[in-house]
Amino acid sequence: METHHASAPPATEGRLAERLVAAGLAGIILPFVQFGWLLLAATLSDDSRCGHFGCVGLPADAWTVGNWASIVLAWPLLHLLRVRPAWAVAALAPFFLVPTWALADVPASLVAGVFAYPLAALVSTPRVLWRRRSLVLALFVLLCAFRALSAKRG
Template sequence: MSDHSPRFSRTSLPRVLAAGLVGSSLPLMAFVAAFVADKTGLMHLICPTGGLECLAPLALIAIGGGSAAAWPLLWLVRVRPAWAVALLGFVFNLILQSLVAQVIPSGLDSPMLFVNSALSLALAALIIRPRSRQPIST
């Protein structure tokens, strides 16, 4: 049996908006985590030199950690399947942040972080829809 329901419907709008809201909160959580890591000395353990070579590992940790935090947050706001939306959102976020870093020199320290994170998870929620429950036919 195939599912002939429309891929994008009005019922998907709350899911997309909720995922975008979760996505827009991720950079703020990353900033708070970086502040705590700096004050506790954890940042020095991750990158003892403090040079520019530390940017890529710290960015990957921030995006990966944000995606790990997105999974339970998406689950709490009833975006299903939360794990798939978080995983695809991570990929989209990585691509968008890389593109912005190449096009806009100050893009990684601007409001574009919040916009890109929101767009990444919203797009993932739009693409991945929850599995519909099919009645068992006899």
């Protein structure tokens, strides 16, 4: 009797790729949530106050509140996109997002989630080797250190 061995990657590798793509999709969607928050804040704000973006009626901290609101809404979105465990990715993503926000200008911080959520998904995947997790974390720390040092020189 013949047995056929498929040379396809294991199912866990396929699930990991799907998990990373879904987490990246969440990172793409969440800035739109933040823009929605900014529009809502602009609509509900008092026109007599000057905001962070000048005298346009936005509260001074609307952008910051939008950042944190998108983090809070990440868990339900990740769950909806079938990233499991969604709570772990949502809990780890700020560790990638906050340094990126601190080191980047506003347009670059909008795309931070595209990288932060897949990185958090990779680091929180149960069956990933610690060497791979450590490599991802080390590369991220090196990138942040390089960005911080280049910002001080420039």
